[in-house]
Amino acid sequence: MSQAYAQALKSYNEGGLPIGAVLMRPDGEIVARGHNLRVQEGSTILHGEMSALNNAGRRHDWHELTMFTTLSPCAMCSGAAVLHKIPRLVVGERQNFQGKEEWLLAAGAEVVEMHDARCIELMARFIREKPKLWKEDIAENDK
Numbered sequence: 001m002s003q004a005y006a007q008a009l010k011s012y013n014e015g016g017l018p019i020g021a022v023l024m025r026p027d028g029e030i031v032a033r034g035h036n037l038r039v040q041e042g043s044t045i046l047h048g049e050m051s052a053l054n055n056a057g058r059r060h061d062w063h064e065l066t067m068f069t070t071l072s073p074c075a076m077c078s079g080a081a082v083l084h085k086i087p088r089l090v091v092g093e094r095q096n097f098q099g100k101e102e103w104l105l106a107a108g109a110e111v112v113e114m115h116d117a118r119c120i121e122l123m124a125r126f127i128r129e130k131p132k133l134w135k136e137d138i139a140e141n142d143k
Contacts, residue, residue, distance in 0.1 A: 001092055003030060004068040005118050007048065011035035017137050018122045019048035021069040023056050023086075031065065032056035038137060047137075049077035053084070062086055070119040072099035074138065082107040092119030096127060097138065 007020025017036040024030050034051025037043055046054070049069050056065075062084040072094035073081065081089060082103060088110045091101070101111050127134045 001068050001070070001090060001114055001116055001119070003033060004048075004070050004092065005116070005122075007033050007035035007052075008070040008119065008122060011037070011040070011048070012122060012126060014040050016040050017048075017133070018126050019069070019071045021048040021052035021067060023052050023065045023067055025061070026064060026066075031059075036137075039133070045076065047074065047077050049073050050080060053080055066090060068092075070116070071123060072097055072101055073104070075100045075103070078103045081109065088112070090114060092116040093123065095120050096123040 003022045004020040007022065008018040011020065012018035016039040019036040021034050022030055023032045032052045032055040034048055034055050036048045037046035037051055049067065065086055066088040067081060067086050068090045070092035072091050073089065078100035086109065089104055090112045092114050093116055094113060104111050
């Protein structure tokens with residue numbers, strides 16, 4: 001989780017949303033890192049998990065990987081994990097946002113919740129500092 005948190009912090013320091021992800025093989029080798037690039041790249045889909053998946057490139061071993069993500073994955077990111085049959089997701093926190101973990105569980109994935117204080121605090125700080133950007137990220141429009 002430390003590597004995913006480092007990615008989240010990198011995004012925060014770049015002015016983006018503090019969400020990071022890492023894909024790891026069973027032997028501990030990190031095959032890809034990513035962080036939320038929505039602000040930096042002007043992208044609607046480059047969430048931290050999607051960025052890590054993109055950085056992993058074409059693979060045939062998705063079913064062996066574990067994804068570490070600093071925040072409970074949203075519908076898009078959960079769907080991508082299910083599509084690639086990633087069997088295990090380690091989630092830093094879901095206190096600030098509850099994603100679609102039930103989709104992962106229904107697809108047979110293992111979800112491990114860490115309740116990581118660093119992840120909780122960084123996301124809470126970001127939400128306080130940039131509530132409009134946070135609402136944009138989770139598609140919560142002001143009416």
